[in-house]
Amino acid sequence: MVSTLKYWYCYVLLVLGLSACSPEPLVPDLQVKAIGVLERFAPFEPVVGTDSVAIFAARNEYEGFQFVITAGRAGAVNVQVSLSPLRNAAGEVIDGVAIFRERYVKVSTPSPHSPYAPQSWPDILLPAANNSPDVRSAYRAFPQNLSAGENVPVWVDVHVPAETKPGVYSGTVTVSADGLAPVELPVQLTVWNFTLPARSPLRTVFGTNGYRVAEIYGFERTGESAADNRLIRAYNDFMLDHYLSPESLWDASPEADADGKPDFQREFAGLGTVTENMRHYMQDKHASAYTYVFADSYPFADPLGKDRAKAQRFMREYAGWCAAHAGAERCYTDPSFVDEPDTREAYAYARHWGEFFDAVPLPNGEKIRYQVSEPPLNEDL
Known part of the structure; x- marks a missing residue:
């Protein structure tokens, strides 16, 4: 009995010792994770997501997706984002794609019953198409410089024209930065075999100022x-x-x-x-x-x-x-x-x-x- 206890005692010590000597998990220089369209991550919050995007849309519909770029321990300089044309097996292309950087805003008072704490949350959509050097960095989509562990959420809007053939279309998001290996995020769009009407049957009036x-x-x-x-x-x-x-x-x-x-x-x-x-x-x-x-x-x-x-x-x-x-x-x-x-x-x-x-x-x-x-x-x- 005593010898058995000594055996297990030594085994536990060995396991604990090996655990203490284990190297820290590797942190990628640049991480790109797809997240749900209703998810939000704070500027330095660890991001949990997937390594690919799968979206579905009717013809004559807009469908969006988002992903978050996270810099590694050394940060990232001149971060850029691109998306290849979405192609089907016959080589036909959907190119009505718009990319936006989601700019953070400081929320001091959350909405009633909101699960989110008062802090900075992504909200403003800054179009990547507006990349003029005259636009200040705070309001320019890309390029962006990130400090260690900093997040940049990105929204992508895909328009499926009314004449698009149904089926599967594939493309790739590429995220690059100076001196770092580019990171790719596969995107798959399934176009359904029906078309939304040009005018919504649901009448809406949204207040604007x-x-x-x-x-x-x-x-x-x-x-x-x-x-x-x-x-x-x-x-x-x-x-x-x-x-x-x-x-x-x-x-x-x-x-x-x-x-x-x-x-x-x-x-x-x-x-x-x-x-x-x-x-x-x-x-x-x-x-x-x-x-x-x-x-x-x-x-x-x-x-x-x-x-x-x-x-x-x-x-x-x-x-x-x-x-x-x-x-x-x-x-x-x-x-x-x-x-x-x-x-x-x-x-x-x-x-x-x-x-x-x-x-x-x-x-x-x-x-x-x-x-x-x-x-x-x-x-x-």
């Missing part, structure tokens, strides 16, 4: 700057390409004269007239919905009172114009000025607006589609 976007880029949101207008158009088009309709397409909205007549030939620098811009959004980009740029103080100060007749004339002609270019079923009021009523007074105010819009005569007995977003649990009101 063109004034805030212009401010970030150093513009004043006046509508008179071609560069400013094209910037907002690029944001709108990006959303529409992904089946999301922006709220308040300002460059496709008329102004009113003193009598309430809308000006559909209003010109936006760098873009065109209101009517031309409307055709772009509704016919070329297939927006699922359009919200009238009309509110309780625009284009008239008192639309429920002394300006009622002028405001209703404006909306009658505006709604007819929208129906002609988009179809009446896609035209809605902007809900922001009667958003989520939560008192008796607020509901009464919302009803006044309903009466205002119902009194506007439209062809074929149509009514202006008036939307109010209602909060839950207001049964007693």
